[in-house]
Amino acid sequence: MLEQLARIARITRILALPLTxxxxxxxxxxxxxxxxxxxxxxxxxxxxxxxxxxxxxxxxxxxxxxxxxxxxxxxxxxxxxxxxxxxxxxxxxxxxxxxxxxxxxxxxxxxxxxxxxxxxxxxxxxxxxxxxxxxxxxxxxxxxxxxxxxxxxxxxxxxxxxxxxxxxxxxxxxxxxxxxxxxxxxxxxxxxxxxVCGSTTCDKQTHNEHDYLFCDGQESWNDAKASCAAQGMSLVTLDDADEEAWVYSLASAHSTQKWWMGLNDRASEGDFAWDSGAPVSYTNWYPGEPNNAGSEDCGQLNRFYPELGWNDEPCSLHLRYICESSD
Structure with missing residues (x-):
């Protein structure tokens, strides 16, 4: 993004050392x-x-x-x-x-x-x-x-x-x-x-009779959703604090950077829904989130690592992602 900057246009107060x-x-x-x-x-x-x-x-x-x-x-x-x-x-x-x-x-x-x-x-x-x-x-x-x-x-x-x-x-x-x-x-x-790269390796884990894929290749939210769908899964739905703690622990063991989850308000601003279609019965937004700063419609984990709490991000960003089976 910052591939080339201009040559020096002027020299201003840069050094506090004596300017010799x-x-x-x-x-x-x-x-x-x-x-x-x-x-x-x-x-x-x-x-x-x-x-x-x-x-x-x-x-x-x-x-x-x-x-x-x-x-x-x-x-x-x-x-x-x-x-x-x-x-x-x-x-x-x-x-x-x-x-x-x-x-x-x-x-x-x-x-x-x-x-x-x-x-x-x-x-x-x-x-x-x-x-x-x-x-x-x-x-x-x-x-x-x-x-x-x-x-x-x-x-x-x-x-x-x-x-x-x-x-x-x-x-x-x-x-x-x-x-x-x-x-x-x-x-x-x-x-x-x-x-950030899209070549994906997914680690399969099971919790409470659901399969999860922790995928370390980084994709946009749409591409992550499509990747999960190709496996017969959806982006992860977090139903309660116990499931979140388990997912958070496994995800952070792979990377402490951000992970996509299924929560999004792409259809209607401020009306968040899970990719899986499950009802939104549990949320854990970080204080001040979601705030839609910079057209942020997709939810993710680990923005505030090591603190828990969800965040919204632009869906076009390429992040790691977590898939979950429906049964």
């Missing part, structure tokens, strides 16, 4: 991307692009730290994390102060959708979501509500298409990160791109 020639060289200024060099461009941004990589740290004097100022809204900072020592980087916010990057980003680094899983080994941090051309006004509004969204092939795409013979698509994850500096919360946006 040596410190500028240590960071390395370049146009950069979360995608590989051979991937085609989708859009450009009018922002300064700063690359921070292992060479940036290697050029520092012993004991010296690299301080990256995130207060400039027109700047995108690209972190190439292969061999990068986050313990020697501070995230600065102008005159407000700074925080250790390793500490500030630790919750995000340990998240199921960690930027350290990014395709191409890079992620981007910026103070302004408008720096991402793929994010429309609806996406930015959804980010304000959700604090995390995933998008495929830009805003408003009706359906993400396979990118290779392996049937993989790119999915860009956007996270707001709140960093407390001297009692003030500073919010920055982190984005990274992962590959």
């Amino acid at each position: 020639a040596a410190s500028l060289a240590a960071v390395g200024l370049a146009g950069c991307s979360t995608a590989g060099p051979d991937e085609a461009a989708i859009g450009e941004v009018d922002a300064s692009n700063v690359l921070v990589d292992a060479r940036s740290i290697a050029r520092l004097a012993p004991g010296q730290r690299l301080s990256v100022d995130l207060s400039a809204r027109g700047v995108m900072v690209h972190f190439a994390f292969d061999g990068l020592d986050f313990d020697r980087i501070d995230l600065a916010f102008g005159d407000q102060g700074s925080a250790s990057m390793a500490d500030a980003m630790a919750p995000l680094f340990s998240h199921p959708y960690s930027p350290l899983e990014a395709a191409g080994g890079r992620f981007v941090v910026t103070a302004d979501p408008a720096n991402f051309p793929a994010l429309g006004a609806d996406d930015i509004a959804a980010l304000e509500q959700e604090r995390m969204i995933a998008r495929e092939h830009g805003s408003g795409a009706p359906r993400a298409q396979p990118q290779s013979v392996d049937d993989c698509v790119e999915q860009t994850i956007y996270f707001y990160v709140d960093i407390v500096i001297n009692g003030t919360v500073q919010s920055v946006l982190c984005a990274h791109t992962i590959l």
